Amino acid sequence: MPSSHPAKAQSIGKRFYVPRTIASLFGLITVATTFYQFGAPAWYYLGPILQGLFWPHLAYQLARRFAHKGYTEKHSLLMDSFLGGLWVPMMMFNILPLVVLSTTLWLNNISAFGPKFCLKGLLAQAAGVLLGLLLVGLEFNLMPNLAILLSCIPILLIYPIAIATISYKLSKTLSKQKRVLVHLSKHDALTGLYNRGHWEQQLVQEFKNNQTFDEPCCLIFLDIDHFKRINDTYGHSIGDNVLRKIGKIIRDNIRPLDVPGRYGGEEFGIILPETSKEPAIAIAERLRVTIEESLIYINTGQYLEVTASLGVAMLDNTVESYDQWLCNADKALYQAKNSGRNRTVLYECENNRQTPGFA
Ligand SMILES: Nc1nc2c(ncn2[C@@H]2O[C@H](COP(=O)(O)OP(=O)(O)OP(=O)(O)O)[C@@H](O)[C@H]2O)c(=O)[nH]1
Numbered sequence: 001m002p003s004s005h006p007a008k009a010q011s012i013g014k015r016f017y018v019p020r021t022i023a024s025l026f027g028l029i030t031v032a033t034t035f036y037q038f039g040a041p042a043w044y045y046l047g048p049i050l051q052g053l054f055w056p057h058l059a060y061q062l063a064r065r066f067a068h069k070g071y072t073e074k075h076s077l078l079m080d081s082f083l084g085g086l087w088v089p090m091m092m093f094n095i096l097p098l099v100v101l102s103t104t105l106w107l108n109n110i111s112a113f114g115p116k117f118c119l120k121g122l123l124a125q126a127a128g129v130l131l132g133l134l135l136v137g138l139e140f141n142l143m144p145n146l147a148i149l150l151s152c153i154p155i156l157l158i159y160p161i162a163i164a165t166i167s168y169k170l171s172k173t174l175s176k177q178k179r180v181l182v183h184l185s186k187h188d189a190l191t192g193l194y195n196r197g198h199w200e201q202q203l204v205q206e207f208k209n210n211q212t213f214d215e216p217c218c219l220i221f222l223d224i225d226h227f228k229r230i231n232d233t234y235g236h237s238i239g240d241n242v243l244r245k246i247g248k249i250i251r252d253n254i255r256p257l258d259v260p261g262r263y264g265g266e267e268f269g270i271i272l273p274e275t276s277k278e279p280a281i282a283i284a285e286r287l288r289v290t291i292e293e294s295l296i297y298i299n300t301g302q303y304l305e306v307t308a309s310l311g312v313a314m315l316d317n318t319v320e321s322y323d324q325w326l327c328n329a330d331k332a333l334y335q336a337k338n339s340g341r342n343r344t345v346l347y348e349c350e351n352n353r354q355t356p357g358f359a
Helices: 006-015 017-037 042-053 055-065 073-090 095-113 115-136 146-186 196-213 227-234 236-252 277-293 322-338
Strands: 217-224 259-262 267-273 295-298 302-305 308-314 344-348
Touching (some): 017 095, 017 146, 042 073, 055 073, 073 095, 073 115, 095 115, 095 146, 196 217, 196 322, 217 236, 217 322, 236 259, 236 267, 236 277, 267 277, 277 308
Parallel strands (some): 308 344
Antiparallel strands (some): 217 267, 217 308, 295 302
C-alpha cells in the first residue's frame, strides 16, 4: 500500500516531469537508432515511440489526478525501469545503449527514492528484459557502431544537467526552509522578539561572558499592567495587538546590541550588555514613558492607554547564577507592581531590599 501523502506525490510527479520527458525523448533517439542499425521490424518502434512521446505526460497526469488513490511517482519510476529493460533484448544487448539507459534509470531512481528503491527498479528492469526475451528471443550484437555511439550523446549530455539542476533547486529550497525553521525555533510568532527558550540561552551566554570579562550588564523585566483586564474587556485579538505594539516599542527603543525577548504571556525580558545600572534605569524609564504615551488603536475607533511595570537587575559579583539574576529582576518587577504599577524599580542587593520606584 503506497504511503506517500497525495500532495507530496503530486509535487514529486511535477519534479520528475521535465527529466522524464528529456530522458524518454533522447532515449527514443538512442533506441530507435539502434533498432534501425540492426534492421528491426516496424513494430519494434511502437513501444519506444509511445514511451518517448506520450508516457512522461501520462505519468504526470496520473500522479496529479490519482495521487489521492495511492498512485505515486514510484509506480511511474518502476514503469520507466520496466520499459528500459524491455528494449534491451530488442537492441540485442548492445553495450552502449544498455549502459546509457541503465545509468539514466538508476540515477533517476536513486535521486528520487534512494538506493533501496533502485534495487526495486532493477527487479522491474529485469522483468522488462525477461518480457523482451519472450517477445524477440536471445540475440547478441554487443559492439556499437558510430551511429549508435552518436545517438547516445544527447542523453549523455543533457540528462545529467537536468538532474543536477533539479538537485540544486531542491537544495536551495531545503536551505530556505531550514532558515525559516531556525527562525521559528528562536522567535515568538506574535511579537517577532526572541522566544523564551532562545532568550534564556542568550541570558546564560551573557552571564558566562560576564564571568570572563567582568563587563557591566543589566537585565530588565517588563510586564504590562492589568493585561487580563484588556483581554477581558476588548478580547484576545486586541490583547494580541497590544503585545505586538509593546514588542515594537521595545525593539525601537533599545540598541542593536541589546537582546529583547518575550518571556511569558505579557512579560518581556531585555538583556543590556555593557550597560551599568544608571543607563539601564534610563532605558527602562524611556520604555515605560513611551508605552504610557503610546495610545494603541483598537478597531472600535477607540484608543487604549497601556502602562507597564519594569524591574531592573544588575549583574555584579553578588549574582551567583543566571537564575539568581532573573530572580532579582523578577523581585524588582514584583516591587514595581506592588508599589502602584507604571514604574521602574532597581533591585539593590547591598541593602538586601529593592529601591523605591523611579516613576
Ligand atoms: N491576548 C493574549 N493574552 C495573553 C497571551 N498570553 C497571556 N495572556 C493573558 O495575559 C493575562 C495575564 O494576566 P495576569 O497574569 O493576571 O496579569 P495582569 O492582568 O497583567 O496583572 P498585573 O500583571 O498584576 O498588572 C492573562 O489573562 C493571560 O490569558 C497572549 O499571547 N495573548
